[in-house]
Amino acid sequence: MKGHQVTIIDIARKLNLSKSTVSRALTGHPSVHPETRKAVLALAEEMDYQRNMLSISLLQRKSNIIGIIVPEFFSSYFPQAITGAQEIASQAGYNTIICHSNENYETEIANTKMLLAAQVDGVIASLTKETRNFDHFKIFERKGIPIVFFNRVCEEMSVPKVLVDDYEGAYRAVEHLIQRGKKRIAHLAGPDSLAISNKRLMGYRDALRRNNVPIDEDLIIPYDLTITKVKIYLNYLMQLDNPPDAIFAINDPTAVEILQQAKKKGLKVPEDLAIVGFSNDYVSALTDPPLTTVSQPVKEIGRAAAQLLIDQINRDVTDWKAIIKVLKTELIVRQSS
Amino acid sequence: MKGHQVTIIDIARKLNLSKSTVSRALTGHPSVHPETRKAVLALAEEMDYQRNMLSISLLQRKSNIIGIIVPEFFSSYFPQAITGAQEIASQAGYNTIICHSNENYETEIANTKMLLAAQVDGVIASLTKETRNFDHFKIFERKGIPIVFFNRVCEEMSVPKVLVDDYEGAYRAVEHLIQRGKKRIAHLAGPDSLAISNKRLMGYRDALRRNNVPIDEDLIIPYDLTITKVKIYLNYLMQLDNPPDAIFAINDPTAVEILQQAKKKGLKVPEDLAIVGFSNDYVSALTDPPLTTVSQPVKEIGRAAAQLLIDQINRDVTDWKAIIKVLKTELIVRQSS
DNA sequence: CTGTTAGCGCCTTCAT
DNA sequence: ATGAAGGCGCTAACAG
Numbered sequence A, B: 001m002k003g004h005q006v007t008i009i010d011i012a013r014k015l016n017l018s019k020s021t022v023s024r025a026l027t028g029h030p031s032v033h034p035e036t037r038k039a040v041l042a043l044a045e046e047m048d049y050q051r052n053m054l055s056i057s058l059l060q061r062k063s064n065i066i067g068i069i070v071p072e073f074f075s076s077y078f079p080q081a082i083t084g085a086q087e088i089a090s091q092a093g094y095n096t097i098i099c100h101s102n103e104n105y106e107t108e109i110a111n112t113k114m115l116l117a118a119q120v121d122g123v124i125a126s127l128t129k130e131t132r133n134f135d136h137f138k139i140f141e142r143k144g145i146p147i148v149f150f151n152r153v154c155e156e157m158s159v160p161k162v163l164v165d166d167y168e169g170a171y172r173a174v175e176h177l178i179q180r181g182k183k184r185i186a187h188l189a190g191p192d193s194l195a196i197s198n199k200r201l202m203g204y205r206d207a208l209r210r211n212n213v214p215i216d217e218d219l220i221i222p223y224d225l226t227i228t229k230v231k232i233y234l235n236y237l238m239q240l241d242n243p244p245d246a247i248f249a250i251n252d253p254t255a256v257e258i259l260q261q262a263k264k265k266g267l268k269v270p271e272d273l274a275i276v277g278f279s280n281d282y283v284s285a286l287t288d289p290p291l292t293t294v295s296q297p298v299k300e301i302g303r304a305a306a307q308l309l310i311d312q313i314n315r316d317v318t319d320w321k322a323i324i325k326v327l328k329t330e331l332i333v334r335q336s337s
Numbered sequence C: 001c002t003g004t005t006a007g008c009g010c011c012t013t014c015a016t
Numbered sequence D: 001a002t003g004a005a006g007g008c009g010c011t012a013a014c015a016g
Helices: A008-015 A019-027 A034-046 A053-060 A077-091 A105-117 A135-142 A166-179 A195-210 A227-238 A252-264 A298-314 B008-015 B019-027 B034-046 B053-060 B077-091 B105-117 B135-142 B166-179 B195-210 B227-238 B252-264 B298-314
Strands: A065-070 A095-100 A122-125 A147-150 A161-164 A185-189 A220-222 A246-249 A274-279 A292-295 A324-327 A330-332 B065-070 B095-100 B122-125 B147-150 B161-164 B185-189 B220-222 B246-249 B274-279 B292-295 B324-327 B330-332
Touching: A008 A019, A008 A034, A019 A034, A053 B053, A065 A077, A065 A105, A077 A095, A077 A298, A095 A105, A095 B095, A105 A135, A122 A135, A122 A298, A135 A147, A147 A298, A161 A166, A161 A298, A166 A185, A166 A195, A166 A246, A166 A274, A166 A292, A166 A330, A185 A195, A185 A227, A195 A220, A220 A227, A227 A252, A246 A252, A252 A274, A298 A324, B008 B019, B008 B034, B019 B034, B065 B077, B065 B105, B077 B095, B077 B298, B095 B105, B105 B135, B122 B135, B122 B298, B135 B147, B147 B298, B161 B166, B161 B298, B166 B185, B166 B195, B166 B246, B166 B274, B166 B292, B166 B330, B185 B195, B185 B227, B195 B220, B220 B227, B227 B252, B246 B252, B252 B274, B298 B324
Parallel strands: A065 A095, A065 A122, A122 A147, A147 A161, A161 A324, A185 A220, A185 A246, A246 A274, A274 A292, B065 B095, B065 B122, B122 B147, B147 B161, B161 B324, B185 B220, B185 B246, B246 B274, B274 B292
Antiparallel strands: A292 A330, B292 B330
């Protein structure tokens, strides 16, 4: 934007026309002489004219930008979800600004401020594991900017959300381990700040309870998703008097790390220790042995979130609908269990 | 942006001040009464006032947005590179708009048009495997908008680029296979539209040549990076009268797929077939056996690209420098070779 | 079919 | 220390 930008005025001058006529020709307005239109379009092309969205956004009070905030970019989950969201957004004429909060609450706040300043028309977000206060998200609501959460959602805000049946998925995963004959099933859980952690934990508990497997609180370890800590918890678990014979992990990166550490300890998977993850990340099919996991339709989640958001944007603030969309998971049984 | 946006005028009215005074207070201009400033800042806070970047961008003819175009989001490479780039960009006060071309030439063109319309101050790009014409990128140069390529760079444009020593990396990888006693080393190469394909291929050839291993053109297969085709090529190779005893793959996803398919065929890795990849993706350490690969400092590549871009943005068009930064790779030997 | 005018929200002269 | 005026690039309303 440093060199001289070609504007409508440049074209108007060269063609001896008014700005408005040029503008009309460029925007496909019907009432403009075919000859004039042709001349304008030809010159615009020749001069590499490009509409300045900034001014249009300012004028129309609509930026056609959607902000997306995700906590990390490490697993294949969020990149995939973003891909789905962008697909729908760009079809609807929206650009996207992607932010990662890097699992950091302060960064998340900074991201929301930035999106606000950028005048986004809507926001799709998934929380950091640290987020317990939601004021920075509530500002959007107050300003009439719709927001949609997915995966890591804000429970206390009544806005659209896209989820999977975490409880169900966890339940089936654990029941599967029981059917495999496992009696001491541990759960490496997520932090209790995240609703998905709690839902998966509930699925775990209920699966044990209904199958009359005693619940041992020592086998339930909530952790902060810092992958390097997995080793410590695995050591702890295996040194119990009555160690687990299976672990259900909150997500695939965790399961993969358990697997690596278990192998290092000389444990046989699944004989000594069965492992089940959650999400069906790209890696989970490639490990040795391949990982049993609960798959979710990640791209579809992104698509759904974008669609719900665009619906909200097109609706008047007064009839916003807090639709909660729950997608299905599927248990994928591989050789780690 | 649908509800009423709080503007400087709103604040001015409530405080019985002029717009300019409020603006000055907000921007930290020195010549404003401390009392006034305090009142303005307090009210701004209370009203959730947020500066409208659109108008500022329009006025200053600088959007503070950097566009990033990458071909895919599937391997961990591009997400990681983007993370590095955003780190530097946001430190320097730039937002980023991320586009994926999805390995599609037309989409790449659409992306560049969009970034142009969004008035980005600069662009970081990595080409699709299909891109052979670069007019859509040259427009940026012509308009005085700097552009930096990384990984998949445009050879015919004299702009900053960030690369790794692909030739070196490939050379060392192949030499390593030779040292392991392999005699028939195949290369699953990338499409010749990409410079990195050719450089890695040259490294492969030279390593064989200098070590007096005959080059068999039948063992060199350029392909379009469509992962599903790997199976076909592996079948072809293994059915040769004199099949390969090792394969050097253009990248890790390819190597991982070769590994999976080889195992399906009952081949022992590395005894029957050694495999080496390129990039040290997250997965490559987790496969069975873990993959030998050439690692690159991906995040650092992203950082370097962003830094070079910001340097260009801050320089006058007349003294843009086409700095080419080459980062080091490192051979990581694991059990697949 | 074309031209004129006004203004989106902000900052920057220039004036007081 | 504060105000008033102008304009970034564009479109929409109102005139012909």
